């Protein structure tokens with residue numbers, strides 16, 4: 001039980017906020033928010049006895065309440081707060097909602113708060129709705145052969161924390177859709193248990209993944225009335241406020257739920273005291289991998305307040321900028337923030353080379369690189385095209401650090417699906433040499449060559465201590481083995497050296513790695529996140545179907561990864577798929593769609609249009625501007641303050657998110673895009689990898705949408721899309 005500090009006339013209360021309150025707080029009008037602040041201050045100034053007697057607060061019980069501990073308090077003349085107040089002389093008060101006057105009583109009357117027998121967390125249910133629904137469903141359930149939870153005994157369900165009221169309702173459920181209808185009615189932890197079971201997980205896995213991550217290590221005897229302990233156990237939904245400053249801080253700053261309420265699995269992996277070596281966190285889009293990476297940085301900084309620097313990396317400069325901003329939100333202490341470098345691996349490599357060698361060669365961009373391979377191919381009159389040569393260089397020569405012809409002649413070309421005998425290898429090697437010499441002559445290098453050089457410098461004898469105490473990697477799925485070598489060299493092997501987050505389903509640059517072989521073994525230190533916090537379930541299902549349940553190579557390269565159990569608790573409209581007879585009609589339709597979104601309340605900056613080609617985006621921009629809608633190209637790096645619909649290529653959508661997303665031009669000729677896919681007769685494995693990367697590209701773009709997803713094409717639709725819609729226009 002919480003022991004409160006004593007005021008002169010008794011204990012001062014302990015104040016806590018529930019997520020049900022935060023969900024709506026930001027949308028409340030200013031005077032109502034001011035009322036909340038004023039009321040909450042009283043909880044820090046008055047003793048429990050004074051609070052109960054305070055006329056301004058007017059702590060009042062609710063008529064016909066199913067939970068006698070629910071009270072309402074005055075916020076303004078028209079708004080009331082709903083508070084769970086102990087009726088046993090305890091001192092913890094939980095603000096659960098702020099609702100318009102009459103509705104506050106109605107809301108409160110239906111709610112029942114209970115302590116979960118297994119997780120020991122505090123849960124809320126709409127007990128009135130459940131009791132009304134259950135007898136109706138019981139009737140229909142008798143007519144059905146099989147119900148969703150028939151395979152689980154009452155004892156198993158009880159062990160997992162399902163209590164009598166939930167059990168009776170759960171026994172009536174026939175399918176997943178019915179279960180979803182209980183999402184906002186059932187107690188939260190119990191609902192998650194049922195969702196896991198419905199997804200096919202067995203009892204022990206559910207215990208491990210849902211119950212154990214929440215249950216305190218030493219739970220002691222179960223006490224259904226110990227509100228304070230239950231509140232303290234419910235980190236994922238309740239935040240306890242300790243001081244006046246903290247209260248002011250959280251009520252006045254823009255609220256970002258991810259800073260405070262972590263899912264138990266997120267909290268467990270981010271705040272685990274220590275990992276004995278590299279640790280890995282995977283999960284589908286929007287499951288909070290970036291959030292976990294940020295909290296891990298916080299944990300590492302706080303754990304050792306004076307020791308060593310931390311590197312936080314991500315894939316692009318734009319994402320690094322956004323990570324830096326988020327980290328500043330999470331860490332209020334400037335001194336801690338200064339100990340973190342947030343950058344890309346390429347920028348780190350450039351820095352290492354510049355420091356050690358005094359200068360860095362000029363970098364060759366993708367177009368230049370392609371041009372150079374084409375020239376090499378033509379000069380030598382080779383049978384392989386530029387794409388094949390470039391991939392051979394990337395996947396074999398750089399990956400396996402091949403530096404001599406002899407090594408190349410002997411190497412096992414892992415991951416390649418084409419045979420090359422010694423004569424052919426000699427020819428290909430000549431191409432590799434010519435490519436490297438051409439770059440050297442021009443004082444240039446590719447990014448990957450720069451990384452290879454940085455990794456070599458970091459590993460050189462006498463190179464000194466690695467620059468970082470800890471490395472945290474976000475968006476890890478697209479890193480090439482030489483980039484991993486840079487990271488490996490940037491931190492000494494040991495406990496908490498590398499913390500890696502990524503999603504192999506979002507691999508769009510075909511980088512295949514085996515982390516173990518790079519000195520980054522993650523076995524036994526891997527976790528998975530399954531709940532999507534970004535998109536609605538409707539968007540998520542639609543997007544996941546694009547992947548056709550195709551198992552993809554895991555992040556660490558030692559098995560397969562799947563999206564099993566991946567889901568969202570949010571619901572919304574189903575994504576729209578539309579086909580058009582001409583590009584003109586398709587472009588007009590996307591402009592009309594954006595107008596509709598804006599009219600519906602979305603700010604232009606909350607909307608994105610994604611297309612494969614820059615030219616398509618330029619056309620969209622011109623039309624939007626003609627329609628009086630501002631638009632900005634993401635490649636120009638707009639800041640948060642810039643208004644305008646965001647226009648991005650599909651590759652540039654990685655890591656971003658928007659309220660509404662339109663993905664256009666998803667036609668048969670662009671997905672898959674023939675120049676991006678190696679023909680199977682050139683290299684079978686590369687063909688498969690390229691096709692998968694094309695699918696992933698579409699998947700990534702579609703999973704950026706929070707509320708609305710719209711996909712369109714002209715003529716014939718891409719084969720990755722579900723059954724074609726009727727052609728319009």
Ligand SMILES: Nc1ncnc2c1ncn2[C@@H]1O[C@H](COP(=O)(O)OP(=O)(O)OP(=O)(O)O)[C@@H](O)[C@H]1O
Nearest residue numbers: 257258261262263285286287288289290291533655
């Ligand atoms: N515990 C949480 N509470 C509230 N919001 C959360 C939580 N975790 C994540 N989010 C929100 O969900 C969204 C997705 O989170 P995040 O970007 O970390 O996911 P991700 O797994 O890195 O996504 P992706 O792989 O698609 O880039 C963000 O808006 C984030 O703020």
